[in-house]
Amino acid sequence: MSTPYSDLPDRSFWRAGLAQGLVPRDVPNPPEIRISSTDLIGTAGSCFAQHIGRALRRSGFRLADVEPAPPMLAHELHSDFGYGIYSARYGNIYTTRQLRQLIARAFGKFRPIEDAWETDGRWFDPFRPSIEPGGFASRAELEASRESHLRSVRRLFRRIDVLVFTLGLTESWRSRADGAAFPVCPGTVAGEFDEDRHVLVNMTYPEVYSDMEWVISTLRRRRPNLRFVLTVSPVPLTATASGNHVLAATTYSKSVLRAVAGDLAASFPGVDYFPSYELITTPSARSENFENNLRTVRSAAVDTVMDAFLESFCLDDPSLGSRSAIPPVQKRAVDSFDEDVLCDEAALDAFK
């Protein structure tokens, strides 16, 4: 007797599709969108998004960089100052609230009250606290840098054809005064924690969904054909302030983000979900995709994810090569640069 399972492919079955050997390219659903070599792509998100951006760039994609490093700054210093990591110098965007807030700030719709931190005469931007190692020389310098940055962000969102956004965390530190979301807890990377001014919000599904719905609709008012690729970072939480075990906290966070990303892809035309989370955390890898700290994703695993990404989104564009198509010398340079993934959240490790 025929059932709905009778004619399904191997990928539908745990044993055939995973236990007997996972084929990474089989994991993503056939995407709704395609990315061509002429599309301008913006990248943003949590630490894992850095891998995605670099892999896209070296595979021949046209990556937006609206805040390129000054040409006279030595290449090895670019990432120290947040250049070349994402499409603008916004640093890691761990939460959907941060992304929403960035867009609102860029278009003049939100101006956080707590907008500068001063420590020992140096000034830090609460919304990108690592962007200037050692801090800005003055508040005026911070504000000039921010103004220039937000103008660049406006330009970015007016120009890109595709936004690849990696959702990272649900735990979000906020200002009690106006709800402004910080990328990390004040006092960890910069600033000073004050429980009268700062509060943890562990975002729920509706909150995350609502943020992304706002992001999609707001950006599409300016770029009606803007496409989105959503991914969820497979990198576990460094630490949780939720009171839960960090494993349970990680599972909650990733579950919410994964569910929202999937539902957005199902609900909005031009929005796809790419399963980088699943490809890294799959039981078939038996944790081999992580370094010994069980948190850092091994570069070989990133390569597997990006191969699947390329096959998924750009099969019909021969000008977009695989990573292996990179000339050896260039690939070495890229690989060595890839060793550094800058993660503010990892600073929490220092507190234990």
Added chain:
Amino acid sequence: MTPLPLLVGDSNCIAIQQANAELEFPRVTGGFLSSAGAFCEPFFIADGTSVALDPAVFGERLGQWRELAGAPSTFDRSTPKLIVSLGTASPLLYGNPMWKSYSTTDSSKAFVTSGVLDRIVEGLQAQVLAFFRQVQHHGVLAAAVAAPAPQARHRAVDWLGTEGVLDLDQSFRDPVRALLEDLGVPLLGVGVGTAPDGFLQESFWGPNWSHANASWGSAVLDEIAALGY
């Protein structure tokens, strides 16, 4: 008789050479070795006893300089003292076309923070500062020569404004000035031909917007003579 000091360095040496050539009794030997940009990369080899200009970097120019100087390009306590013109040729910084779209003061351009600017200057000056330390350590550094002030006609004024050019000029010179002060080495030519507005007086302009003329070189030679070499 004390041998004449050896002039070595960037293209600002040319104006000094020109002035020197007009003298009945020259005050220096040597002169221009290479343009300022060449000194941003490793350009010398130091060991425990001497400092040598790297032939692999300067090629034929080094032979020409040796001929001009009548001296070897390896320096130690037995060679004449050096007058070094390096590390203050600030057009290397403010003259870069990147300042058309970047600024350290104007946030309507891509904003460059003081932290980024410091790293840029450090990158440009690292080798020159190391050279000054080495030649001083080996007892062969007599003095350094400061490049002439920027010229108001330089195209960078259009990109950066007068204040922007002068600020970058100072930022570029500061590390060298500070090091030489620490080392107790005189910096000659400071302020020579500089007008009250901070730019080089027109009467000292050289053949282009980066270089001064022999009048400027002559004034520097007077300061070298005053050192007593």
